[in-house]
Amino acid sequence: MRQMIKSEIGLSLVELLIALAITGFMATAIMNVYIGSSRTYTEQLDATEAQQNLRSGVDAMVTDLRMAGFNGRGGATVGFLSAGSNSVQFTMDRNEDGDVADANETLTYSLYTEASIQNLGRASGANPNNLVAEYIDNLGFAYAYDANDDGVLDVNGSSRTIWAIIGPNGNWFNLDANDDGVIDSADDTNGDGSLNATDTGVLADLEDIRVVKIWMLARTSKPDNNFSGGATYTVGDTVVTTADKFHRRILSTRVYCRNMGS
Ligand SMILES: [Ca+2]
Numbered sequence: 048m049r050q051m052i053k054s055e056i057g058l059s060l061v062e063l064l065i066a067l068a069i070t071g072f073m074a075t076a077i078m079n080v081y082i083g084s085s086r087t088y089t090e091q092l093d094a095t096e097a098q099q100n101l102r103s104g105v106d107a108m109v110t111d112l113r114m115a116g117f118n119g120r121g122g123a124t125v126g127f128l129s130a131g132s133n134s135v136q137f138t139m140d141r142n143e144d145g146d147v148a149d150a151n152e153t154l155t156y157s158l159y160t161e162a163s164i165q166n167l168g169r170a171s172g173a174n175p176n177n178l179v180a181e182y183i184d185n186l187g188f189a190y191a192y193d194a195n196d197d198g199v200l201d202v203n204g205s206s207r208t209i210w211a212i213i214g215p216n217g218n219w220f221n222l223d224a225n226d227d228g229v230i231d232s233a234d235d236t237n238g239d240g241s242l243n244a245t246d247t248g249v250l251a252d253l254e255d256i257r258v259v260k261i262w263m264l265a266r267t268s269k270p271d272n273n274f275s276g277g278a279t280y281t282v283g284d285t286v287v288t289t290a291d292k293f294h295r296r297i298l299s300t301r302v303y304c305r306n307m308g309s
Pocket residue numbers: 139140141142143144145146147148149152
């Protein structure tokens with residue numbers, strides 16, 4: 048009886064080896080899960096970095112663009128000096144003295160490259176390209192306007208608000224080329240990477256701008272070698288096709304310039 052119990056609870060060498068093998072197998076499996084989850088965590092950190100760059104850059108533009116055309120003494124102030132598809136320049140009477148000649152009263156937002164990194168810059172007076180956000184791939188703008196001065200944003204024949212850029216002849220060109228209410232890669236009707244914006248026949252007057260639409264595309268600072276990559280984004284009038292291993296985030300918003308047209 049005593050001998051039988053001993054043989055039941057004791058481990059033979061074979062049993063011990065099997066137990067060790069199972070333990071090793073399980074440890075490897077657990078380690079793989081851990082490596083996998085830490086990789087996901089790193090990806091999320093990278094994506095969060097891109098998201099934060101994007102958010103801070105767009106927030107800065109929104110805050111400033113809201114003030115475009117502001118005059119502390121009432122009446123008309125300049126407003127927009129240029130309305131590009133990749134950059135914008137505008138004024139505001141920040142210190143409410145009736146002119147736009149003071150610090151930070153003329154601002155330009157555009158992308159610039161420094162040390163091989165493309166950034167969003169905010170230029171004012173003698174300060175060109177103050178860094179606002181890093182690792183920005185693309186920046187796009189479109190404008191909604193009230194050219195017929197009826198207090199309502201101008202629409203096209205389908206009663207849709209026109210989001211336009213200024214074309215080569217100085218007219219407003221509608222980015223929604225296929226008139227489906229969405230601005231996306233389908234509006235690049237000839238597939239050359241640039242939206243085939245259509246001429247509205249309306250001469251672009253910077254005073255008529257009422258709303259600015261902003262698109263911005265940011266990427267992570269480091270590539271992720273486990274990322275298969277590749278995506279298409281529409282940023283303003285440009286279709287961006289990526290094929291590298293950077294994670295990206297895009298953000299789009301509208302800014303109502305409440306001092307314009309008042
Ligand atoms: Ca001023």
